[in-house]
Amino acid sequence: MRFRRRAISRPVQTRVNERIRIREVRLIDDEGQQIGIIPTRDALEMAREKGLDLVEVAPNASPPVCRLMDYGKFRYEQSRKERDSRRNQHVTKLKEVRVEPKIGKADLETKGRQAARFLDGGDKVKLTVLFRGRSITHPELGRDLLDQLQVLLQEHGTIEQTPRMEGRTMTMYMAPSRQRVAATEREDQETNGQ
Known part of the structure; x- marks a missing residue:
């Protein structure tokens, strides 16, 4: 060679x-x-x-x-402009929040707050319901959970993809709402500026 x-x-x-x-x-x-x-x-x-x-x-x-x-x-x-543009760039990441059909109400609210924090930070969120064992026979439970999460997160983001089954998981994607992200960035700048 x-x-x-x-x-x-x-x-x-x-x-x-x-x-x-x-x-x-x-x-x-x-x-x-x-x-x-x-x-x-x-x-x-x-x-x-x-x-x-x-x-x-x-x-x-x-x-x-x-x-x-x-x-x-x-x-x-030129170098200062490059530095400023790199600093102001925000790379959107995909964060995942996993739940199971048997989750309790308080735990679901905790997962909702976690997803809201991701959305306010400007990241997309993949909400996943994992079906284990015989729970796969009740996909409506997963859809109900995702609907509840959607209600919790409606002011933080918008649905990018509706719930759908993929094997033993049901997923839904949410994107951050632009107004909410802009408000969060303004708050961050104010706290850093003081």
Whole structure:
């Protein structure tokens, strides 16, 4: 078996100043005004006179678009935007709450509170009724349990998939309600801000 070298994928780097090796570029100055198509040498000279960098912002255009800017400041702002977008992202997870047909009322309420906490946190919830032994002969008990949970959770989320049997389990999916999640996020920001 032959050894095959894997291609290393490098991040695309922005070309700056002398790394721009094209004869002509479309230049935009530091105030956002379009200067026009000029030789790269002249654009570099203008950048040096103003104490700025010549940065290629649209390499695939014909001719490539370059801008006069402070490259260090530009990179800092880009990394800050990336950090902020990563911080504000919320990955929706699927949480599962399992119950059996013989569950007591207090235990069912506890499971309901647990599911409500998941929904308020912005996660989807899979409500599962496990049928063991001869309890499989009474699927209506499972449907009644899921209906009770639905009533408990109606202000926290909406039904994404109605109850259905899959082997020895009956499942129902709920998604968080947008207003409730937004209110919870606002409360979290207020407590973190103080």
